Amino acid sequence: MNQAAIGQYIAGKRTAQGMTQEQLAQKIGVSQKSLMRWETGKRLPDADAVEVLCTALGITLPELLNGKDSPQKEEMQLTHDAQMLDLLRRMQRTVYEQHILYGVLLILLGIASNALSALVGGSHVKEFFSGVLMGMSVAEMLAGVVIVAIHVIHGKCEE
16 A cells, blocks of 8 residues: 555545535535545545545545545445455554553663663763663653553544
């Protein structure tokens, strides 16, 4: 899936129907900012919004995901759309879980670095490395907490 191509396709279909971003966003029940992110290729629509978006633009799910019109529009079946929506939901869930895992791993790495910094000490060089490890551990734990918090909050907002 090419996010930029999908975004250009959404924008092209919207303008072909004479709609503004604001009008399409209201029609499908999302913010104009979300629609702008889709059209610029920064994000993909969530699985729940995809179905409404396809209906509003008069396109099929494969056309949206390919970023271009399909010549066999009449031959598309609803089961394919349902399967693709299910796959898209699972892919988005996997990415969400992967980001949470990265955050937790950063927190654990920070805790390990903190424990290691407590073991290093004695000479000035060892004290320096102890301080560096302590600083790294705090930064790693903070980064992990921020990543987890952002994805948990973002996940709650989308549900």
